[in-house]
Amino acid sequence: QVQLVQSGAEVKKPGASVKVSCKASGYTFIGHYMHWVRQAPGQGLEWMGRINSNSGGTNYAQKFQGRVTMTRDTSISAAYMELSRLRSDDTAVYYCARDLGGSALDSWGQGTLVTVSS
Amino acid sequence: QSVLTQPPSVSAAPGQKVTISCSGSSSNIGNNYVTWYQQIQGTAPKLLIYDNNKRPSGIPDRFSGSKSGTSATLGITGLQTGDEAEYYCETWDSSLSGVVFGGGTKLTVL
Numbered sequence: 514q515v516q517l518v519q520s521g522a523e524v525k526k527p528g529a530s531v532k533v534s535c536k537a538s539g540y541t542f543i544g545h546y547m548h549w550v551r552q553a554p555g556q557g558l559e560w561m562g563r564i565n566s567n568s569g570g571t572n573y574a575q576k577f578q579g580r581v582t583m584t585r586d587t588s589i590s591a592a593y594m595e596l597s598r599l600r601s602d603d604t605a606v607y608y609c610a611r612d613l614g615g616s617a618l619d620s621w622g623q624g625t626l627v628t629v630s631s
Numbered sequence: 632q633s634v635l636t637q638p639p640s641v642s643a644a645p646g647q648k649v650t651i652s653c654s655g656s657s658s659n660i661g662n663n664y665v666t667w668y669q670q671i672q673g674t675a676p677k678l679l680i681y682d683n684n685k686r687p688s689g690i691p692d693r694f695s696g697s698k699s700g701t702s703a704t705l706g707i708t709g710l711q712t713g714d715e716a717e718y719y720c721e722t723w724d725s726s727l728s729g730v731v732f733g734g735g736t737k738l739t740v741l
Contacts, residue, residue, distance in 0.1 A: 548730065550676075557633065558668075558676065558719055560730040574729050608675055616723045616730050617666040617681035624675055 515539040517609055517622035524628045530597040533625045535609030542590035543567040546612035549583060549594045551605040552624075559605075563612065564592060599629045634659060635720055635733035642739040643710055651705040651736045653720030659731055663723040665703040667696055670735075671716045679718075680705060710740050 520534040535547065549561040562573035564583040571583050582595045592609055607625045610618035636654040643649040653665065667680040678687050680696035683703065695706040703720055720733040 550732075557717075557735040558670075558721075558732045560732060563730070572728060575727065610676075613678070613681060615664045615666075615682060616721065617664070617678060618668075618676070618721075619678045619681070619687060621675040621677075 515611065515620040517611065517620055519607075519609060519622040519625045522626040522628070524630065525599050527600055527629055527631055529599050529629075530595060531599060531627050532593055532595040533607050533609075533627070535592045535594075535622050537590045537592070537611070540611070542585075543587055547583075547585065547592040548610045548612055548616075548618055549581075550608045550610055550618070552608070553602070553605040556605075561594065561607075566592065596627075599627075601629050603627065604629045633734040634724060634727070634731040635722070637718075637720060637733035637736045639734070640737045640739065642741055644741050645710050645712060647710050648706065648708045649710060649738065650707075651718050651720075651738070653703045653705070653733050655701050655703075655722065655731075657701060658726035659701075659722050659724040660698065660703055661701040662725060665696065665698050666721045667694075667703075667705045668719045668721065669714075669716045670719065676719065707738070712740050714738060715740050 516538045518536045546563045548563040564571045585592045609622040611620040613619040664682045668676040669679050670676040683698040684696040693708045717735045724731045
């Protein structure tokens with residue numbers, strides 16, 4: 514079965530960077546885009562961007578352009594999301610999610626809580 | 632402010648039916664497939680409906696989706712207390728070249 518396992522919770526200071534990993538199993542990794550979505554405490558879902566797991570090509574939400582970098586390592590079926598110049602309002606649960614096709618996200622990681630605090 | 636507009640909350644009694652609306656524009660819902668997710672408090676979102684009206688395996692037919700023009704609707708019949716959750720619509724926005732979500736609708740089963 515499809516499984517996405519994310520790295521553990523992080524606590525970072527303002528201005529630092531964080532890199533979250535997402536290890537995929539149970540399917541052909543390069544056959545699906547991987548998306549990253551975040552959710553601030555008590556708020557809704559916010560799309561950050563996606564990576565073509567085959568080519569490595571990326572699309573980022575305009576809000577995160579210049580601060581986010583999405584990469585993948587096909588040899589170990591893993592995707593990564595790095596967010597730099599962290600601010601307190603970046604405190605959120607970050608999810609990776611597999612694209613079924615047409616942007617429908619059919620499998621989600623368990624989420625990684627990133628807390629930004631001085 | 633979300634690109635897609637959903638009512639903040641809906642409620643209905645067990646066994647009843649409820650609909651949740653999602654309003655967008657020609658750059659998103661009007662020309663792309665709509666997806667719906669269910670998120671139970673403290674858990675990751677779960678895919679409910681994709682391609683406007685298709686259900687993944689394991690999703691009961693109590694859940695249905697439809698789209699007309701620049702709006703979409705999620706329907707849930709035979710409400711159960713376990714359906715209490717936040718529901719989100721989502722689609723691709725061709726102008727933004729990205730995925731957009733609705734603000735979410737909290738369903739309360741009274």
